Amino acid sequence: MIIPIEYENDKIIILDQTKIPNDEIYIEIETVPLLRDAIKFLKIRGAPLIGIAAAYGTRLSSVLNLDKESEIYRANLLKDIDLLKSSRPTAVNLFNILDKAKKIVEIYDDKYKIHEQLVKLSIEIHENDRAMCENIADYGLELIKENAKIMTHCNTGALATGGIGTALGIIYRAFWEGKNPEIFVGETRPLLQGARLTAFELNREGIPVNVLPDNARAYIMENRDIDIVITGADRIAMNGDTANKIGTYDIAINAAHFDIPFYIAAPSSSFDRNASDMNDIPIELRSAMELYGIGYEGLKDTGVKFINPAFDVTPNQLITGIITEKGIIKPPYEKNIPDFI
Numbered sequence: 001m002i003i004p005i006e007y008e009n010d011k012i013i014i015l016d017q018t019k020i021p022n023d024e025i026y027i028e029i030e031t032v033p034l035l036r037d038a039i040k041f042l043k044i045r046g047a048p049l050i051g052i053a054a055a056y057g058t059r060l061s062s063v064l065n066l067d068k069e070s071e072i073y074r075a076n077l078l079k080d081i082d083l084l085k086s087s088r089p090t091a092v093n094l095f096n097i098l099d100k101a102k103k104i105v106e107i108y109d110d111k112y113k114i115h116e117q118l119v120k121l122s123i124e125i126h127e128n129d130r131a132m133c134e135n136i137a138d139y140g141l142e143l144i145k146e147n148a149k150i151m152t153h154c155n156t157g158a159l160a161t162g163g164i165g166t167a168l169g170i171i172y173r174a175f176w177e178g179k180n181p182e183i184f185v186g187e188t189r190p191l192l193q194g195a196r197l198t199a200f201e202l203n204r205e206g207i208p209v210n211v212l213p214d215n216a217r218a219y220i221m222e223n224r225d226i227d228i229v230i231t232g233a234d235r236i237a238m239n240g241d242t243a244n245k246i247g248t249y250d251i252a253i254n255a256a257h258f259d260i261p262f263y264i265a266a267p268s269s270s271f272d273r274n275a276s277d278m279n280d281i282p283i284e285l286r287s288a289m290e291l292y293g294i295g296y297e298g299l300k301d302t303g304v305k306f307i308n309p310a311f312d313v314t315p316n317q318l319i320t321g322i323i324t325e326k327g328i329i330k331p332p333y334e335k336n337i338p339d340f341i
């Protein structure tokens with residue numbers, strides 16, 4: 001399985017996901033501002049992986065400041081935590097993990113103790129995510145029938161997590177268990193996480209995968225007998241409303257039309273206890289430049305307004321179930337989520 005992040009010799013080593021599938025280039029990150037940019041420009045991406053990167057970022061910050069006087073050490077760490085928080089707004093894993101790091105900085109007096117705790121946190125976050133992916137796959141497997149045709153979106157695999165992935169983790173497990181799944185993924189415009197990353201991962205493992213234009217999904221659902229849709233999540237509100245890569249909402253509407261079960265697969269770190277519904281979820285708007293690379297030649301900037309939301313929120317009514325590492329949550333989510341997570 002491809003490893004998208006490692007912490008070695010006080011450097012964060014990441015696979016540059018903007019280069020896949022053409023090149024597999026690992027880059028060494030030695031400062032927190034460089035990590036923040038790597039997250040912002042999607043060299044490293046996917047909600048759980050962004051959280052893991054942030055945990056390593058606080059550890060790196062601690063290493064870089066450990067020789068400073070205690071108050072400066074603490075102030076610089078808090079500044080770096082805020083800097084990392086400014087990288088991307090929607091995936092809540094980032095904030096959940098950075099808030100844990102912040103608490104450590106605030107609770108302990110001794111900087112060496114803080115350092116020890118941040119090292120421990122980063123290792124735990126990475127290992128827990130690996131284990132959560134396995135457990136999600138355990139629960140998700142029961143939903144997959146023999147020869148299932150599965151539609152997914154964006155990239156939720158080893159390139160998005162610390163393990164085998166969430167939605168893709170279930171697909172890997174189904175394949176390894178001999179269920180012979182066939183996968184359908186939209187390109188995921190504008191940055192093509194489906195066409196570049198999901199296709200790359202699944203193809204490497206020998207799992208049959210079809211890439212389609214995002215706007216072909218209703219056609220494919222109707223003509224290729226899709227059995228189930230499973231996507232990931234960047235933030236889940238406590239009523240089950242789920243933010244995920246732009247286009248997820250459209251897929252859920254199409255799935256409802258064709259009566260295809262629509263599942264979200266996500267670890268508990270993707271739930272936001274402070275968000276009661278979709279109105280509490282911030283949606284990242286990205287640069288229009290990302291939309292210019294269209295068709296054969298691309299477009300030039302003619303001053304026309306482009307809108308480029310990176311995520312949308314699927315209302316809980318369209319979600320058949322949420323597959324977590326602790327089991328599958330069924331509606332009504334408002335009642336069932338707090339007991340489960």
Ligand code: MRU
Pocket residue numbers: 042045046047048091153154155156157160161165166167193231232233234244245246310
């Ligand atoms: O913009 P990205 O590539 O970070 O978006 C990623 C997604 O939307 C994934 O579906 C989501 O983070 C779940 S990852 C297991």
